[in-house]
Amino acid sequence: MLGKIVLSEIQLTERRRFGSTDIYLSPLGLGTVKLGRNQGVKYPQQFSIPDNRAASALISAAKNFGINFIDTAPAYGTSEERLGELLQGQRNDWVICTKVGEEFDNGESRFDFSAAHTRFSIERSLRRLRTDYLDIVLIHSDGNDLDLLARGESLAMLEQLKREGLLRAFGMSTKTVDGGIAAANASDGVMATYNSEYIAEKPVLDYCAAHHKGVLIKKAFASGHINDPATSLRFVLDHPGVSSVIVGTINPDHLRANVAAAFRTDSASAN
Ligand SMILES: NC(=O)c1ccc[n+]([C@@H]2O[C@H](COP(=O)([O-])OP(=O)(O)OC[C@H]3O[C@@H](n4cnc5c(N)ncnc54)[C@H](OP(=O)(O)O)[C@@H]3O)[C@@H](O)[C@H]2O)c1
Numbered sequence: 001m002l003g004k005i006v007l008s009e010i011q012l013t014e015r016r017r018f019g020s021t022d023i024y025l026s027p028l029g030l031g032t033v034k035l036g037r038n039q040g041v042k043y044p045q046q047f048s049i050p051d052n053r054a055a056s057a058l059i060s061a062a063k064n065f066g067i068n069f070i071d072t073a074p075a076y077g078t079s080e081e082r083l084g085e086l087l088q089g090q091r092n093d094w095v096i097c098t099k100v101g102e103e104f105d106n107g108e109s110r111f112d113f114s115a116a117h118t119r120f121s122i123e124r125s126l127r128r129l130r131t132d133y134l135d136i137v138l139i140h141s142d143g144n145d146l147d148l149l150a151r152g153e154s155l156a157m158l159e160q161l162k163r164e165g166l167l168r169a170f171g172m173s174t175k176t177v178d179g180g181i182a183a184a185n186a187s188d189g190v191m192a193t194y195n196s197e198y199i200a201e202k203p204v205l206d207y208c209a210a211h212h213k214g215v216l217i218k219k220a221f222a223s224g225h226i227n228d229p230a231t232s233l234r235f236v237l238d239h240p241g242v243s244s245v246i247v248g249t250i251n252p253d254h255l256r257a258n259v260a261a262a263f264r265t266d267s268a269s270a271n
Contacts, residue, residue, distance in 0.1 A: 036079030145179020189214025
C-alpha cells in the first residue's frame with residue numbers, strides 16, 4: 001500500500017559513526033532494491049515498483065523521520081537512476097551508499113571486479129545519481145569474499161578513487177565470516193547479514209566493534225521472512241558494532257513502524 005503518509009512526532013536524531021570515518025548515519029537506513037527491481041528477488045510477496053509520486057512521498061517521509069542514509073546499487077535495476085531524479089536538490093541531506101561489481105541485466109546477475117570496471121561503474125553511478133561524490137561504496141560480493149580480496153583489483157581501485165575525491169569511504173558487502181573480517185581489515189567497513197534468526201556473521205560485527213570499522217546490516221528482516229520485524233530490528237541495533245540497519249521497504253506504514261522500533265528517547269547522540 002502506498003497511500004497517504006502521516007508524519008509523526010517521532011524523529012531519529014541518533015547518529016552512529018561509520019567506523020573511523022567522518023560519516024554519521026541514522027540507525028535506520030532506507031534500502032532501495034524495491035524502487036528499481038522486482039525480478040530475481042527473494043521477497044515473500046510479489047510487488048509493483050512504486051511510481052515517482054509514491055517513491056518521492058516515501059523518501060520525504062524517511063527524511064522527516066530523521067533517516068539520512070540510503071542504499072542503492074547498479075544491480076538494483078533502475079534504483080540509482082531513479083534516486084538521481086528523486087534526490088535532486090537534497091544531496092546534502094543524504095548519505096548515499098552504492099556498490100560495484102554486480103550487474104543485473106535481462107533478469108540475470110553477472111559480476112566484474114576488474115579495476116577498469118570498478119572505475120567505469122563509479123563514474124556511471126555518479127552520473128546516474130547526479131552527484132560529484134559518493135559517500136560509501138561497497139564491493140558487491142558474489143560470495144567469494146576472500147578470493148575477491150586476494151585479487152585486490154577492485155579494492156585498490158576504490159582506494160585510488162577515494163584519493164581522487166570521488167568517494168568518502170569504501171568497503172565490501174560480504175557473505176562469509178572470514179571474508180567479512182578480512183574486508184573490514186582492508187577498508188572502512190562492511191555490510192553483513194544479521195537478524196534475530198541468523199547470527200552466524202556476529203563475529204564480523206564483534207571484530208568491527210573492536211577495531212572501529214563500520215558495519216551496515218542487510219536483511220535485518222530476512223528479506224521479509226522474519227516473524228517479528230520490530231524485535232529483530234531492536235536485536236540488531238543492540239549490537240554495539242552496528243552503524244546502521246538498511247531496511248528495504250516501499251510501504252509507508254512499515255517505514256513508520258520501523259522508525260518507531262528504532263527510536264530511543266535516550267539516544268540523541270553520535271557514538
Ligand atoms: N548483497 C548486498 O549488498 C545486499 C543484499 C540484499 C540487500 N541489500 C540491501 O539491504 C536492503 C535490505 O535488504 P532486503 O530488502 O533484502 O531485506 P529486509 O530489509 O530484511 O526485508 C525487506 C522486506 O521486509 C518487508 N518489511 C519491511 N518492513 C516491514 C515491517 N515493518 N513489517 C513487515 N514487513 C516489512 C519489506 O516489505 P514492504 O516493502 O512491504 O515493507 C520487504 O519485502 C536492500 O534494500 C538493499 O539496499 C544488500
